[in-house]
Structures are given as structure tokens and as C-alpha cells.
Amino acid sequence: MKTGIIGSGAMGSGIAQVLGSAGHEVAIFDSNPAALSKSKTSLKTSFDKLAEKGKISNEQAQQFFDNIHYIETLDGLAETELVIEAIVEDLSVKQQVFKNIEAVVGSNCILASNTSSLSIASIAAACRHPERVIGIHFFNPAPLMALVEIIPAVQTHEGLAETVKSWVSSWGKLPVITKDTPGFIVNRVARPFYSEAIRLYEEGFANCATIDRAMTAIGGFKMGPFALMDFIGHDVNYRVTESVFHSFFFDPRFKPSLSQKRLFEAGYWGKKSGRGFYNYAEGAVQPTANEDLALQQKIVNRILAMLINEAADALFLNIASREDLETAMTKGVNYPKGLLAWGDEIGWNNILQQLDGLYHYYHEDRYRASPQIRNWIKAQK
Ligand SMILES: NC(=O)c1ccc[n+]([C@@H]2O[C@H](COP(=O)([O-])OP(=O)(O)OC[C@H]3O[C@@H](n4cnc5c(N)ncnc54)[C@H](O)[C@@H]3O)[C@@H](O)[C@H]2O)c1
DSSP states (O other), rough: OEEEEEEOHHHHHHHHHHHHHOOOOEEEEOOOOHHHHHHHHHHHHHHHHHHHHHHHHHHHHHHHHEEEEEEEGGGGTTTTEEEEEOSSSSSHHHHHHHHHHHSSSSSTTHHHHHEEEEEEEHHHTTOOOOOGGGEEOOOOTTTTTTEEEEEETTTTTHHHHHHHHHHHHHHTTTTOOOOOTTTTTHHTTTTHHHHHHHHHHHEEEEEEEHHHIIIEEEEEEEEOOOOOOOOOEEEEEEHHHHHHHHTTTTTTHHHOOOOHHHHHHHHHOOOOOOOOSOOOOOOOOOOOOOOOOOHHHHHHHHHHHHHHHHHHHHHHHSSSHHHHHHHHHIIOOOHHHHHHHHHHOOOOOHHHHHHHHHHHHHGGGGOOOOOHHHHHHHOOO
């Protein structure tokens, strides 16, 4: 297959590695020549490292690298059958780029966007043939993360999602299909992992270290919410939260927190800037976790109930199939269990009790239980 990629930053380069390794011809373009040459160097290094580690042979490393061509104008895309855009997250820039791509590719070429937060419908709307536009959302780093979300827009040709799904599987990835709604699956369902943890912290229920300890030691998550937000960076994590909140017409369930906003504004972006919820300076005093197991269990119960509620609601609203929701959260963000299976295990009555308890205490819509949970409980009776 002849493929094209627009944008050779972190995601574009990673996607080029995936497609090149799958044996496709890849033409990659970037408006910044320095970014293109940086991508070439980093891809060479990546393939060489894989060969050194014995994951691929030296011949394969060379072959995969040779599959990738660095093009200086969009004309190099003329023969492609699939183009994936991975440029700056700006709707008007993306729309212009899609128009430019459409002017050079053939009528059968599929146009995909790797956007994390924009609607595929809004990007497709800029095209003469919006029915060939679809979202193919990789996770960072693309060569390592198995999950890929496939997002047909309202305009997308029926059947295209299934075709793209089979392509993505052939690249060794795990595709899931999701509706074109804010955050798709992962960035929607995962929101309470961060926001409910911050809520507990803001109320003084426990400090960051205690909440992180509870979620890793009892919850079984690889990283606690505060360590993870510091790792992702508050510039990225806060912006995603804010964008999902705005896109959901200010649904309080997705409300960002002032604590994180202040870290973002202060430039305390986490590990990369030396300070976030934790202080990464050498010798800095770290908060200590409260070892009260009953307190830790309460923290886990509350955050988990909010996560499970979000997954149940995504199913209720037909955002994705049950199977795809479970795959997305276990493979996209490495959750220890699928959230719906976890809900089954904890018991839906227990989850509902937790949510209703919070709802009555706070009188906030944020804690409303999904009708899906009540439906399941009714069906069990
Ligand atoms: N970084 C992530 O974790 C992540 C994960 C999933 C999806 N995404 C999405 O992928 C896209 C790219 O993200 P990234 O992290 O790779 O960004 P990046 O900043 O690393 O790279 C973007 C590249 O696009 C180029 N570019 C900008 N405008 C262009 C144009 N008009 N034409 C051609 N090239 C142009 C830039 O020069 C840059 O090299 C965004 O839509 C982002 O939301 C990012």
C-alpha cells in the first residue's frame, strides 16, 4: 500500500515507523524542513536500535527505513491510497491541510486524522469528498502502544471503518471503533481517574502520595493519578480535560479543576519542568503516604466508581461496543481490568450506592449515575 503522512513530529514519525515496518511505502511531509530531517534521524536510530536488540534483522531495519520517503511538497502524495494527518492540533490549519491534500490525491485515497480532541466531522467538512475522511487515533508512542481508535464521522462512507479496522489489525495494532464524540473512548472514560483524585486532594481527604499509593497498591494501576499527570504534563493533561469539558457543553462530570489550572498557568507542568503536584528537585521533601488501609480503600472505591460509571455511560450512549470499551482501557491506558468487568466484580448495587451517596452529599450533577447501571440492576432482579 502507498501511504502518506503529514506532520513528522512525535506522532507522525511514530506512525511512519508503524507503516514502514508493516511493509508499506510511506511518503512523509512536514511544513518545517528541520522537523522532517529530525524525523529521518530519529527513525534511523529507532530501526537500528530494534536491530541491535534483535527484535528485527539488520536487513529488515534497512528495508523498513527505506520504505519511508521524506517529501518536500504535497505532490509526493499523488499515488497514495491512505494519508494520515498528524500536524498541530488546530482546526483551521487541519482543514486547510485537508483541502490541500485533496487537491493532489486520487479519488480513491482515504484521508485520516490523528486528532486527539477535534471532531472528525469538522475536519471532513472542509473536504469536497467528506465521505472518505475518518479518524485514526494512535497513542503515544505509536510504535509501542497497541491501541488505535477508529472514528467514522457522520459524513464517513458506511463500511470504511471496517476496512480501516482490517488495515490497522494488519499493522499489528488493536483497533477499536468509536463514535465521533469528545475524547473518543480513552480520553473520555479516563477523565475521572484524574479529576476525582484531584477533588479528593482539594478537599483535604488525602494528600497526593496517599491517593497515588491507594490507586497503585490497592487499585492495581501502574501509576497513581498524580504521578501520571506529572508524567504526562499538565500542559497536555489540563488542555485535554478543558477541551473535553467545553466539547461536552460544560457537563459538570468533565469539569476541570482549579488546582490543575494553577499548575498549568504557573508552568509547573510536572516532571519535565521539575515541578507539578510533586517537586522533582534534588533533595526536595516528598509528601508521605498515609498507610491507613481503610482510608486508601475509600479512595479507590470512589475513583473506581466514577471511572466505571463513565464506562457504563459510554456503553449506554453507544459510544463503542462493550468489547471495544474494555480493550481501549486495558490496552490504551493499561488499566489492570476492563472497567465494565470490574463493575460486574464489585457489583452494580455497590457502585450505585457509592455514586448515589456522593450525589446526595454534594448535590452535584457530576455524580449522577448512568441509567445503564440502574438498568443492569433492574435486569438482575
Ligand atoms: N503527542 C501525543 O501524545 C498525541 C497522541 C495522540 C494524538 N496526538 C495528535 O497528533 C497530532 C500531532 O501531535 P504531535 O504530538 O505529533 O505534535 P508535534 O508538535 O510533535 O508535531 C506536529 C508536526 O506538524 C508539523 N506541522 C504543523 N503544521 C503543519 C502544516 N500545516 N503542514 C505540515 N506540517 C505541519 C510541525 O512542523 C510538527 O513537526 C495532533 O493532532 C495531536 O492532537 C498527539
